[in-house]
Amino acid sequence: MLPHEKAMVERLKDKPFALLGLNSDKGGRDRLQQILKEQAITWRQSQDETTQPIAKEWNVTGWPTIYILDAKGVIRYKNLRNEAMEEAVMKLLDEAEKGK
Amino acid sequence: MHGPFRIAVVGLALGAIALPRAWAAGPEDELKKLTADYQAAVQEYNTARQKGNAGRHPSIEFLAKFQDLAKKGRKSEAGAEADLWIIQNARFAGAEGQKALAGAVEDAVENHLPSPKMEAVAGALRYGAYSLPDRGESALRKIMNRSSVKEAKAAAMFTLATMICDDDSSDAKEKTEARELLESLAKDYPGTRYATQAKGYLFELDNLQIGKTAPDFTAKDQDDKTFKLSDYRGKVVVVDFWGFW
Numbered sequence: 311m312l313p314h315e316k317a318m319v320e321r322l323k324d325k326p327f328a329l330l331g332l333n334s335d336k337g338g339r340d341r342l343q344q345i346l347k348e349q350a351i352t353w354r355q356s357q358d359e360t361t362q363p364i365a366k367e368w369n370v371t372g373w374p375t376i377y378i379l380d381a382k383g384v385i386r387y388k389n390l391r392n393e394a395m396e397e398a399v400m401k402l403l404d405e406a407e408k409g410k
Numbered sequence: 411m412h413g414p415f416r417i418a419v420v421g422l423a424l425g426a427i428a429l430p431r432a433w434a435a436g437p438e439d440e441l442k443k444l445t446a447d448y449q450a451a452v453q454e455y456n457t458a459r460q461k462g463n464a465g466r467h468p469s470i471e472f473l474a475k476f477q478d479l480a481k482k483g484r485k486s487e488a489g490a491e492a493d494l495w496i497i498q499n500a501r502f503a504g505a506e507g508q509k510a511l512a513g514a515v516e517d518a519v520e521n522h523l524p525s526p527k528m529e530a531v532a533g534a535l536r537y538g539a540y541s542l543p544d545r546g547e548s549a550l551r552k553i554m555n556r557s558s559v560k561e562a563k564a565a566a567m568f569t570l571a572t573m574i575c576d577d578d579s580s581d582a583k584e585k586t587e588a589r590e591l592l593e594s595l596a597k598d599y600p601g602t603r604y605a606t607q608a609k610g611y612l613f614e615l616d617n618l619q620i621g622k623t624a625p626d627f628t629a630k631d632q633d634d635k636t637f638k639l640s641d642y643r644g645k646v647v648v649v650d651f652w653g654f655w
Contacts, residue, residue: 329647355632364627368614369618373653383647385618385622
């Protein structure tokens, strides 16, 4: 998952695309900073705090849980990983481009 | 005639000692011992694994023992508990485990339907039943419709509903049933964990389906900047709930 995400973020850096990480690791913000540094993760991340309010609201019961949203904010795909995730993102980027 | 007579006497004496012991060890005692033995075996297995020389997972060896106990305990709670053990542990025991799982589920609903253990059985089926041809659905429906134990009923409803929700291939009719089950849990079982969790699943059904606009959230990023999901309109977004563990 991680290596592909890194490559994908790099490939799409000039496109209207964002990867948002909501991290559920225990250990709070310090632990997150440590992981981000160790793993050289550059994209936007939030430590979903220890009580995980967003994960709870979104009823996340397994990790990773992935939602892919189009440019209008509509959920279009769920739980695709790696190549399948990138393919879906490319499709939505294409769609956004045409919709302009 | 001396020889055989003496042997018979010795046999009788041994029997007299052994028999009461066998009687004393009812299914409840046997269950206790078996559970303790299993825990010790798992501990041993884990220690060996850390050293890199573990053999087979002990659940494989214990499967037959719990099956035997389930058979002997058809009329007791120990039998229900033996079935529960098999349902919870079958996944560690490979192909044998899968076979035993089907048998234990059947035995549990056939012989122990009124037992309060059915709550745990229904709960275990959520993660354990994927190898069953019907994912445990017929067993869950039996518990749901026929158990008079409130918690067992709720657990069966919850497992059935979440199995439908978690399966991306569920159709509209199944999703309607899942919604009805969850609504009933939220309404009829107030204060229970089933009600709380049902509400989470209802939120997901209402707001997090493909085709819905994602609900907004506000979060703080690694640089302490606050952002909203809705800040990203105009961009394709992947929201990734993840853990490095």
